Amino acid sequence: MSDQQPLPPTPAPALDLKNIQGDILSGLPKKTETFYFFEITDVTGFRTNLRDFVPVIKTVAQTLKDREAIDKHKKESGHGGHKPPTIPLVGVNIAFSHLGFAKLGIDDTKLVDTAFLSGQRQDAQTLGDKGTLDGDKFVPDWDAPFKQDIHGVFVVAGDSHVTVDRKVQLIEQRFKVGTPTASISKIVSIVGDVRPGDQDGHEHFGYLDGVSNPAIIGFDKNPPPGPAPVRPGVLLLGQDGDEDKDGRDPWMADGSFLVFRQLFQNVPEFDEFVNTNRLQLPGLSAKEGADLFGARLVGRWKSGAPIDLTPFFDDPELADDPLRNNNFHFTAERDFQKLCPFAAHIRKTLPRADLEDLGFSIENRRIARRGIQFGPELTRAEKQQKKTLLGRGLLFVSYQSSIVNGFQFIQQSWANNANFPFGEQTPETPGLDPIIGQSGDAPRGLMSGVNPNTPATTVDLKDVWVIPRGGEYFFSPSIKALRETIAL
Numbered sequence: 240m241s242d243q244q245p246l247p248p249t250p251a252p253a254l255d256l257k258n259i260q261g262d263i264l265s266g267l268p269k270k271t272e273t274f275y276f277f278e279i280t281d282v283t284g285f286r287t288n289l290r291d292f293v294p295v296i297k298t299v300a301q302t303l304k305d306r307e308a309i310d311k312h313k314k315e316s317g318h319g320g321h322k323p324p325t326i327p328l329v330g331v332n333i334a335f336s337h338l339g340f341a342k343l344g345i346d347d348t349k350l351v352d353t354a355f356l357s358g359q360r361q362d363a364q365t366l367g368d369k370g371t372l373d374g375d376k377f378v379p380d381w382d383a384p385f386k387q388d389i390h391g392v393f394v395v396a397g398d399s400h401v402t403v404d405r406k407v408q409l410i411e412q413r414f415k416v417g418t419p420t421a422s423i424s425k426i427v428s429i430v431g432d433v434r435p436g437d438q439d440g441h442e443h444f445g446y447l448d449g450v451s452n453p454a455i456i457g458f459d460k461n462p463p464p465g466p467a468p469v470r471p472g473v474l475l476l477g478q479d480g481d482e483d484k485d486g487r488d489p490w491m492a493d494g495s496f497l498v499f500r501q502l503f504q505n506v507p508e509f510d511e512f513v514n515t516n517r518l519q520l521p522g523l524s525a526k527e528g529a530d531l532f533g534a535r536l537v538g539r540w541k542s543g544a545p546i547d548l549t550p551f552f553d554d555p556e557l558a559d560d561p562l563r564n565n566n567f568h569f570t571a572e573r574d575f576q577k578l579c580p581f582a583a584h585i586r587k588t589l590p591r592a593d594l595e596d597l598g599f600s601i602e603n604r605r606i607a608r609r610g611i612q613f614g615p616e617l618t619r620a621e622k623q624q625k626k627t628l629l630g631r632g633l634l635f636v637s638y639q640s641s642i643v644n645g646f647q648f649i650q651q652s653w654a655n656n657a658n659f660p661f662g663e664q665t666p667e668t669p670g671l672d673p674i675i676g677q678s679g680d681a682p683r684g685l686m687s688g689v690n691p692n693t694p695a696t697t698v699d700l701k702d703v704w705v706i707p708r709g710g711e712y713f714f715s716p717s718i719k720a721l722r723e724t725i726a727l
Contacts, residue, residue, distance in 0.1 A: 254299075254457055254471055254478070255493065258717045260332045261302035262394055262609055263474060263495045263638045264458055267330040268305050269396035272431045272611045273403050274499065274634065275410065276711075277423040279342045279390045283727070284422035286343065288414045289333075290726035295409070297330035298718060305330065329397030329406045333721070334497045334713035339390030345725065347714070349488045350476075354642040355496055355712045360386070362647065367655045367677025368707045382501070384427035385709025391423075392499065392713055394636075396611075400430075429501065431611035431634040442612055443504045443631050444533075444674075444704075447543030447558065451565050451589055453605040465565035466591060469602050474638050481640045482603065490724040493717035495638040498606075498646045500710035502675075504632040506617055509704040511625045516698055518690060527552070535689050536673045538583030547579045550691060568592035580688030581660055581669035587653050588672065593660045606637040606645045632705070642712055650675070657684055667695050675705050 254264075261267050279285045297305075305328050312326050337356050340347040347356070354362055363370060363379035370379040378386070393410055397403040407428070415421045433439055442448045453469045454462030462468055472480025477492030513536070517529035530553065534540045540549070542558035547567040549557055558564050569579060570592045579586055586593070594601050614631025621628050639645030653659050654672035662668050670686030671678065678684070683700035690696040716725060 254475075256300040256303070257298050258493050258719050259299045259475065260495075260715050260718070261297040261299050261330050262332045262396070262636075263607065263715060264299045264455060265302045265306065266607075266609050267297065267302060267332065267394070267396035268309055268328055268398070269611060270325060270398050270433050271400055271403055272394065272396040272634070273407055273428055274431075275393040275395060275407060275428045276384065276389050276426040277391055277393070277414075278388065278426055279339060279422065280424050281420070281422040282343055284420060285414065286725065286727040288422050289721065292410075292413045293718065293721050293726060295331055295413075296333060296718065296721065302330060325398040327398055327402050329395065329402040331406055331410070332394040332715060333391060334394070334715040335391045335725075336389055336711050336713050338388050340714075342390050343725065346488075349486060350491060350496075350714060351483050351486065352496060352642050352712075354647045355714065359498075359500075359710045359712045362712075363707075364679065366647070366650050366707070367679050369677075369680055379707075379709075381707070381709040385501070385711065387426065389426055389711050392497075392711070394497075429613065429634060431613040434612050435616070438616075441541065442633055443506050443614070444509055444537075445541045446533075446537050446539055447541065448610075448633075449608060450539070450543050451585065452607055463561040463565060464563075465567075466589065466605075467602070469605050472640055473602055473605050474607055474640055476640050478640075480602065482644070483641070490716070490720040492720075494720060495640060495715050496642045496645075497713040497715045498635070498637045498639070498642060498710070499713065500635040501613075501708050502633045502635050503630055503706045503708050505627045505702075505704045505706070506631065507621045507625045507627055508702060512702055512704070516689070520690075520692070532689060535580050535583060535691070536686075538579055538585035545579075545585070546583070550578045568595075570596065576667065576688030576694040577691045580686065580694075581662075581665075581667075582657075582672060582676075582686045582688060584672050584674040587659070587669075587676070588649055590653070590660050603641065603644045604648060606639045606649070609636040609638065610634050611636075635710075638715070650677070667697075670697070671700060673700050676700070677703075677707070 364377040368379045370377050395403050395406050414423045434441055440447055456468045456470050470480025472478035474495050476494050477484055477487050513533040514529045516532055518532045519528055534546050539545050540553040542553050542555040543564055544554045544558035545567050568591045569586055611634050613634050615629055637646050654676045657668055657670050667687035671683050673686050685697040686700055687697045688694045689698045
């Protein structure tokens with residue numbers, strides 16, 4: 240035997256946080272956010288305008304400084320039990336569709352991703368969106384702006400409508416919107432807002448969102464326990480973990496695919512469904528039975544506490560503890576659904592040990608979600624009529640290095656698959672994800688596991704409470720790519 244010690248593994252190169260757009264790894268801080276979708280009308284003018292605009296685009300490094308400033312401000316002004324006012328901060332990112340790159344004459348074929356290259360409108364039928372056939376062509380039931388060609392999107396996030404609107408005005412000035420020399424035209428802008436008060440961080444059904452975003456190796460320091468951290472290439476092209484790393488063009492490195500979906504939510508109808516089907520178990524009041532039934536549809540209580548750890552009653556203290564609120568794995572439940580139904584939303588979209596215990600890695604299925612809510616709070620009339628009268632929902636955003644492996648796979652093969660997980664290995668068929676599972680114009684069918692004492696008990700998912708009304712697939716390039724390849 241040799242006395243020579245083995246060489247330590249070569250550390251992965253540090254991420255260039257000044258080269259990565261800010262929303263991808265850290266999420267742009269926001270109380271409000273505007274998505275400004277545009278068409279490129281003058282290629283040379285756009286590339287020239289973009290050259291001057293690149294310095295405005297916020298990087299991860301700058302975003303981290305913003306977050307440090309927010310934390311410092313909260314500590315300095317949050318004394319006496321009063322919530323401190325927000326500080327004026329705003330960040331802008333930009334992303335392009337395949338049609339946008341084609342318009343600019345940029346060869347994006349080595350992005351490889353078939354979902355991106357075909358576009359979300361072409362993908363809508365396989366995603367399960369409702370629609371109609373026009374000859375051989377599927378036309379999704381989307382809002383009109385998303386039925387036309389979209390070349391790109393500006394993502395503008397900030398502390399208030401005032402600061403965000405000023406930045407949107409700056410965008411329009413730089414790209415000369417509305418003038419004879421305009422290089423882009425606005426297709427539509429959509430505004431999202433964090434919900435008020437104690438609903439901050441909760442989507443419109445009332446459940447805490449964003450708890451289980453992946454921790455990134457080499458970026459997130461001391462991540463809380465839970466699902467294993469993922470390599471940066473799961474989100475960033477050209478990094479370790481990107482399955483097509485060696486085949487990319489150099490300009491694609493440090494970019495990420497952005498999925499946008501406008502999802503409307505029928506909240507009064509969902510609330511009525513939950514109340515009508517509330518669980519009538521010994522010791523539970525009617526409200527507690529409804530809360531438990533809703534939690535079993537989602538996999539978490541409204542506080543964010545996972546039912547895998549607290550299956551019968553909510554535990555807000557657990558929900559507030561980052562060391563515990565995501566530290567569960569759906570282990571040893573292949574013969575029953577007592578703790579968490581197989582079809583519960585968070586189990587469908589992140590099955591954890593359901594697959595890992597069988598030897599399957601789910602690293603390449605992880606996505607970073609950066610969405611925001613839109614629309615008003617429920618009105619008194621809506622509560623009384625138990626009917627949606629105003630549009631509200633989620634502006635879903637996710638980042639990944641492969642849409643095919645990430646968002647598209649999760650939606651098609653997990654959320655929309657009634658037999659996933661364990662559909663052929665247990666007496667009960669799980670059913671579709673009751674929250675985001677789509678089946679086009681076909682019935683969604685039955686979901687099992689809604690009653691912890693009798694997992695064979697099913698509920699008919701005849702109603703749909705989350706309705707996709709448009710979206711697109713984009714690529715969010717690095718700062719270097721914007722400056723040296725896309726701009727003039």
